[in-house]
Each structure stands twice: as C-alpha cells, then as structure tokens.
Amino acid sequence: MISLLDKTGIGRGEAAQILDTALKGADDGELFVEQRLSEHAVFDDGRLKSASFDEAQGFGLRVVSGETQGYSHSTELSAAAMKRAADICRTIIGGPASAVAQAPARTNRELYPAKNPSDHFAFADKVTLLQQVDDFARKADPRIKQVSVSLSGDWQEIEILRTAGEIYRDSRPLVRFQVSVMASDGSERASGSYGFGGRGLYSDYVTEATWQDAVREAVRQSLVGLEAKPAPAGEMDVVLGPGWPGILLHEAIGHGLEGDFNRKKTSAFAGLMGERIAARGITVVDDGTVARARGSIAIDDEGTPSSSTTLIEDGILVGYMQDRLNARLMGMKPTGNGRRQSFAHSPMPRMTNTYMLNGDKHPDEILASVKNGLFAKSFGGGQVDITSGKFVFSCTEAYLIENGRITTPVKGATIIGNGADALKRISMVGNDMALDPGIGTCGKQGQGVPVCVGQPSLRLDQITVGGTAA
Incomplete structure (x- = not known):
C-alpha cells in the first residue's frame, strides 16, 4: 500500500521528523492523515432532488501533555503546514520532558473490504435504483402519498504516524440505504421509515430483495400509524423489542461508560467500578470487531486495535470505553475507542457497536408476563x-x-427514566438479541461517528411512560 504521506509528496521520513520534534517533552501525540470520498443521492417527490460528491483530505497534529491537548489541523498537506501545526501544538508543553507513551499494538485483522463503494456502482445505476424504489413504494398502497429514498457511500483512508516513524493504516468503506414514506387516509397522516447498511460495497447490502423488504417495512409502519390511538401515561411495565431499541441503552447508559466522563466524574456511573449497577443477568459490551458492522473499526483513530470490551457483566460494572489519554490518566488500558469525525477533530472515547447480550427468555414469554403495559418496537x-x-x-x-x-397501536408515547435506575428495573431478558440494521450515527461534542446498537427483548418494570391520551 502506498503511504498517504508519500502520495502528498511530503514523505514519511520528513513527516516523522516534524512529529518527533513536536512531541519532545510530551506525553503522547500523533499525526493523523485522512483522504475521504463521499456521495449522497436523494430521490424525493418523484424526482432526483439532490446529488452530491465530496472529496476531502487533510491532517491533524496532536500533542498531549498531562490532560492538556494541543491540536492543529489543515487541508494543506505540506511540510510547511505541518511545521506550523507542530509549533502551535508545542505551546502546551511545560515542565520536565517525559517519555512519549508506548505505541499501540498492531493488528492485521480484516473486518471489511478495502474497496471504495463508489467504484463498483455507476451513478446512472444509482439513479435508476432510486426511481425503482420510489415507484415500488407508491404502488404498495394507495394511501402512500409521499416517498423519499436516499443512498449514501463513504470511503475513508487514514494513516496515523507516531514517534520513531511508527505508522498505522486503515481503509473504511461505508454504505447506507434509507426509504421514508408518508401515508394518509384523508383525515390522518402517518410516516414510516426503514434503512440499512454497513461497512462494505453497495452490492453487499442493496439487492432487489433487501430494498423491497425495506419499502414494505416503511409502508407497514405508516399504515399502522394511521390506526394508532393516543398513548396512555403513567407508571407501567414496558417491553422493548430487539435491535434498534438498543438506542436507549446506547444513549442512557453507553455514554455514561465512556472514559472521559468517568475520569472527570461527570457520569452517573463515576466511582462505581466493581459495584452492581444493573439487575442480575445483564451483560453489556462494546464490540468494534463485528465483521462489516456499521460501527466497526479495525483500528481506532489513534492506531489502537478495536476490541470487544465488557462494560457490565451480570449486572456488575467492570469496564469503561477508553482512548489513550483517559486510559493513561486513569491507570487503565486503551480499549480501541479513541474516535474522531475527521482530521479536523481530536479523538475522544466513543462507542462502536454497543449491545446487551442474550438472556434466557423467549420473547413470547416476556409479553405473556405483562398484564397491562406498553410494547415499544422502535424509538x-x-x-x-x-x-x-x-x-x-x-x-x-x-x-x-x-x-x-x-393489541392497539399507540402514538405519542415517550419513555422517561434514569439510566442507572432503568438498568435495575430490567426483570426479563430475551434470547433474540439483534443489532440494528446499520443506520446509527452518534453525536458527542459536535462530532458524529457511525455506530451500531443492539439488544434482545427486555421487560422494564414500572417505568414512566408519557402519553397524549386524555
């Protein structure tokens, strides 16, 4: 593989000299180089509404001293730009010189193909596909009044240079398909949406069978919505379906188990390592090694190999997701969760594929245990x-x-609670764990990265439901 640095004409040797000079007296740091191609097409109201193709490249240079980071980035890939960045970043260094932290271990694990999705699917064929999807959706039911279809592809190549010329590379494909519909019966309107994707080529995911199934699911959701009644409110037992409802786990619990929030003691779970924070039988992992999953990464954006990190084991808090900076300051090991949106952002602890492991209950058994409550299929x-x-x-x-x-579909329902409390209200865990179909994007401090969520069916005892019923 040709180095991205060599492609720019700078060369690895000159870049390594600049970086080594920048890191003298620092605790850690790296040069992150990125080239990215992305495309997005939207077919809406029976026509191609937008189509874009973007190409971006640049570098980010980081110097870490203690818990302070100096970060400078540029779209100009030149030695002069890197030297300017190094001078800026070095201003944070104070006190005696230290040894730069040990470089990450290496991996040759392949979780996805190193191929650009756009090279294997012509633009004209994409437009034809979107037209076919639009036509199929409109013919699915006379109550379908509006259809929007989108197709996205992304190809990211990264190169991470560390001290002494150590270099780490990854090539990451990503595709996503989405269809949304709006149905109307003359008096009510309701929408439905379904998408899928992952790290691979368009042909790996978008087939006639998969996009037709996606359309049928979106149409089904919209027609169910037409029949929905206002949701009741109050304390009640709630059953969560498998897969995408894991977004509640991701948001309400996952972020609270990221290293930076715990080091700064701003997480509700800070200081609880080794203690019971969930009901027995609850095990939660963050696993960046799931082949072709949307949130997977062979290495993180600091060069650390991704891993499967157990966060909660049988209800006990046993781990955090860590980048290099927070792991060092907390006396722990990096877990391969140092992620960044692009070269213009510094890394921080982020989730990859976060999910709860299977329990021993059949989903029907969980439903049968609830006399009166709410079944939440999607959030x-x-x-x-x-x-x-x-x-x-x-x-x-x-x-x-x-x-x-x-029984009756309802609309306007909200689930209200506290992450730590909700974990203890889980009384039954299903044996039907599923990941979401590949549509998640996680936001944190202005940065977005692709993620996956998942869980089996769950029963939550007496949790607050907000509703709109009189």
Missing part, C-alpha cells in the same frame, strides 16, 4: 443528561399490551 429521538442519567425517548412505533398480548 426515534431522545434526550439524555450524562451527569444525572435522566433520559426521555420518543417511540416511533408502540402498542398496548393487554393480558399478555400486543
């Missing part, structure tokens, strides 16, 4: 306070449970 947006752990999530598809059976 939309939510809000979480990391420090207090309080969360509010809206359900995009939910039903009443009556005498152990799913």
Whole structure:
C-alpha cells in the first residue's frame, strides 16, 4: 500500500521528523492523515432532488501533555503546514520532558473490504435504483402519498504516524440505504421509515430483495400509524423489542461508560467500578470487531486495535470505553475507542457497536408476563443528561399490551427514566438479541461517528411512560 504521506509528496521520513520534534517533552501525540470520498443521492417527490460528491483530505497534529491537548489541523498537506501545526501544538508543553507513551499494538485483522463503494456502482445505476424504489413504494398502497429514498457511500483512508516513524493504516468503506414514506387516509397522516447498511460495497447490502423488504417495512409502519390511538401515561411495565431499541441503552447508559466522563466524574456511573449497577443477568459490551458492522473499526483513530470490551457483566460494572489519554490518566488500558469525525477533530472515547447480550427468555414469554403495559418496537429521538442519567425517548412505533398480548397501536408515547435506575428495573431478558440494521450515527461534542446498537427483548418494570391520551 502506498503511504498517504508519500502520495502528498511530503514523505514519511520528513513527516516523522516534524512529529518527533513536536512531541519532545510530551506525553503522547500523533499525526493523523485522512483522504475521504463521499456521495449522497436523494430521490424525493418523484424526482432526483439532490446529488452530491465530496472529496476531502487533510491532517491533524496532536500533542498531549498531562490532560492538556494541543491540536492543529489543515487541508494543506505540506511540510510547511505541518511545521506550523507542530509549533502551535508545542505551546502546551511545560515542565520536565517525559517519555512519549508506548505505541499501540498492531493488528492485521480484516473486518471489511478495502474497496471504495463508489467504484463498483455507476451513478446512472444509482439513479435508476432510486426511481425503482420510489415507484415500488407508491404502488404498495394507495394511501402512500409521499416517498423519499436516499443512498449514501463513504470511503475513508487514514494513516496515523507516531514517534520513531511508527505508522498505522486503515481503509473504511461505508454504505447506507434509507426509504421514508408518508401515508394518509384523508383525515390522518402517518410516516414510516426503514434503512440499512454497513461497512462494505453497495452490492453487499442493496439487492432487489433487501430494498423491497425495506419499502414494505416503511409502508407497514405508516399504515399502522394511521390506526394508532393516543398513548396512555403513567407508571407501567414496558417491553422493548430487539435491535434498534438498543438506542436507549446506547444513549442512557453507553455514554455514561465512556472514559472521559468517568475520569472527570461527570457520569452517573463515576466511582462505581466493581459495584452492581444493573439487575442480575445483564451483560453489556462494546464490540468494534463485528465483521462489516456499521460501527466497526479495525483500528481506532489513534492506531489502537478495536476490541470487544465488557462494560457490565451480570449486572456488575467492570469496564469503561477508553482512548489513550483517559486510559493513561486513569491507570487503565486503551480499549480501541479513541474516535474522531475527521482530521479536523481530536479523538475522544466513543462507542462502536454497543449491545446487551442474550438472556434466557423467549420473547413470547416476556409479553405473556405483562398484564397491562406498553410494547415499544422502535424509538426515534431522545434526550439524555450524562451527569444525572435522566433520559426521555420518543417511540416511533408502540402498542398496548393487554393480558399478555400486543393489541392497539399507540402514538405519542415517550419513555422517561434514569439510566442507572432503568438498568435495575430490567426483570426479563430475551434470547433474540439483534443489532440494528446499520443506520446509527452518534453525536458527542459536535462530532458524529457511525455506530451500531443492539439488544434482545427486555421487560422494564414500572417505568414512566408519557402519553397524549386524555
């Protein structure tokens, strides 16, 4: 593989000299170089509404001293720009010189193909596909009034240079398909949406069978929405479906188990390592090694190999997700969770594929155990306070449970609670764990990165449900 640095004409040797000079007296740091190609097409209202193709490249140079970071980035890939960045970053160094932290271990593990998705699917064919999807959706039911279809591809090549010329590389493909519809029966309107994707080529995911199934699911959701009644409110038992409802786990609990929030003691879980924070039988992992999953990375954006990190084991807090800086300051090991949106951002602890492991209950057994409650099949947006752990999530598809059976669809339902408290209210864990279909993007401090979430069916005892019923 040709080095990205060599492609620019700078060369690895000159860049290494600049970096080594910048890191004298520092605790850690690296040069992160990136080239990225991305495309996005949207077919809406029966026409190609937008199509874009972007190319970006640049570097970010970081110097770490104690818990302070100096970071400078540029789209100009030149020795002069790197020297300027090094001079800026070195201004944070004070006190006696220290040895730069040990370089990460290496891995040759392949979790996804090192191929650009755009090279294997012509633009004209993408437009034809979007037209076919739009036509299929409109013919699916006469109540479908609006259709929007999108297709996205991303190809990221990264190179991380550390002291003494140590270099780490990764090539990351990413694709995503999404269809959204709006149905109307003349008096009510309702929407439905479904998407999928992952780290691979378009042909790995977008086939006639998969996009037709996606359309049918979006249409089904919208038609269910037309029949939905206002949701009741109050304390009740709630059953969460498998897969995408894991977004509640991701937001309400996952962020609170990232190293930086715990080092700064701003997490609701700070200081609880080794203590019981969840009901027995609850095991949660963050696993960046799932082949082709949307959140997977062979190495993180500091060069550390990704791993499967157990966060909660049988209800006990046993681990945090760590980047290099927070792991060093906490006396722990990096877990391969140092991620950044692009070369213009410094890394921080971020989730990859975060999910709860299977329990021993059949989903039907979980439903049968609830006399009156709510079944939440899918979630939309939510809000979480990391420090207090309080969360509010809206359900995009939910039903009443009556005498152990799913009955009336409801709209306007929200799940309200506290992450630490909710973990202890889980009384039954299903054996049907699933990851979401590959649509998640996680935001933190203005940075977005692709992630995956997942869980089996769960029963939450007496949690607060907000509703709109009179």
